[in-house]
Every structure is written in structure tokens, then in C-alpha cells.
Amino acid sequence: xxxxAQCTGRGARSIGIHGLSVAALARALAGVALVxxxxxxxxxxxxxxxxGDPKAGEAIYARCLGCHAxxxxxxxxxxxxxxxxxxxxxxxxxxxxxMKRSKIIWNAKTLDxxxxxxxxxxxxxxxxxxxxxxRKERADLIAYLQQADASPECRxxxxxxx
Numbered sequence: 638x639x640x641x642a643q644c645t646g647r648g649a650r651s652i653g654i655h656g657l658s659v660a661a662l663a664r665a666l667a668g669v670a671l672v673x674x675x676x677x678x679x680x681x682x683x684x685x686x687x688x689g690d691p692k693a694g695e696a697i698y699a700r701c702l703g704c705h706a707x708x709x710x711x712x713x714x715x716x717x718x719x720x721x722x723x724x725x726x727x728x729x730x731x732x733x734x735x736m737k738r739s740k741i742i743w744n745a746k747t748l749d750x751x752x753x754x755x756x757x758x759x760x761x762x763x764x765x766x767x768x769x770x771x772r773k774e775r776a777d778l779i780a781y782l783q784q785a786d787a788s789p790e791c792r793x794x795x796x797x798x799x
Contacts, residue, residue, distance in 0.1 A: 689773070694781025697774050704764075707785055708794040713764065716782055717791035719743050724759075735761030745779050752778065 704713040714730045721744070725737035739759050741747050751758040752775045754768040769775045785791055 689776030689778070689780030691777070691780040691784040693774075694777035694779065694784075697769070697778045698781050698785075701778075704766075707791060715794075717786060717794050719748075719782060720786050733759075733761055733763040735759050736763070745783070748779050748782070749775050 701713075701716075704711055705716055707716050709715050710727065710730050714727045714732070721742065724739045724741040724743060724747075725732040736759055741751070741759075749772075752769050753772075755762055755764045755766055756768075769778065
């Protein structure tokens with residue numbers, strides 16, 4: 638079981654959890670805390686969208702306003718009702734054949750992939766935007782779109798028929 642100094646936590650080489658020294662455990666916990674405070678914790682799975690800031694995403698959404706709106710169709714389709722919707726399915730909107738055939742269901746992961754490079758994600762899409770290369774900006778935009786989708790503004794607007 639070890640000597641009494643190890644069991645009581647006394648001594649320079651005290652043993653902590655699973656044989657780690659208290660000093661090593663403290664360094665590991667400090668490292669985890671630093672990563673969490675810095676907001677740079679790795680995503681749970683490869684390619685998973687990072688957690689975004691809706692307020693920062695609202696500023697990024699300003700880039701989208703030339704073609705999109707939340708509650709009505711413009712050059713691009715409306716964004717209210719986006720999450721859970723099949724790509725290319727808003728009744729009456731003139732999508733490209735590529736978008737209609739894509740079979741994508743919009744969620745944070747599919748949006749992250751699409752927004753990184755729309756022309757690569759769906760070759761033949763009519764969305765001629767080069768994409769948002771910065772992962773954090775994409776996460777912020779997606780967080781804003783999720784927040785907007787749940788907003789009273791989107792809830793009172795008619796959901797597009799699919």
C-alpha cells in the first residue's frame with residue numbers, strides 16, 4: 638500500500654490519483670483549465686463545429702445580407718427554418734439542380750462544411766460565395782443562425798413548405 642507519507646499526502650513525492658504525483662496532477666489540471674479559459678478546447682470529434690458566439694455571428698451575418706434574409710427569400714433562400722430543413726427544398730425558390738440533389742439536411746455540422754467552401758461542398762451550386770475559411774467565424778455564424786431560428790421573429794414568420 639505504500640508508506641505512511643504517501644498515504645497521508647505528506648512528503649515531496651506524494652501519490653495522488655492513479656499513481657500520479659500531486660505535482661503532476663496539479664500541472665495537468667492547470668493545463669486543462671488554461672485550455673478551457675482560452676476557449677481552445679479541441680472539438681469532441683474531428684470536423685465537429687466549434688462552439689460559437691451568436692453576437693459575433695450577427696456581425697458576420699451582415700456579409701450574407703446582400704443575398705439572404707432571415708424571414709423572406711431574396712437572391713438566396715430565407716434562413717428562418719434552416720435547421721432540420723433539407724437543402725434545396727423551400728417551395729417556390731429557384732435552387733440549382735445540384736442543391737436540390739444534394740440530400741443535405743442542414744445542421745451545425747453540414748453548415749460548417751458547406752460554409753467553408755460552398756463550391757467544393759456542392760459542385761454546381763448557384764451560391765457563388767468563396768466561403769468562410771476561418772473555423773471560429775463559421776462557428777459564430779452558425780451560433781447566430783441557431784439563435785435567430787429560435788427567435789420570435791423566425792417563429793412568427795411562416796415556415797417554408799418543403
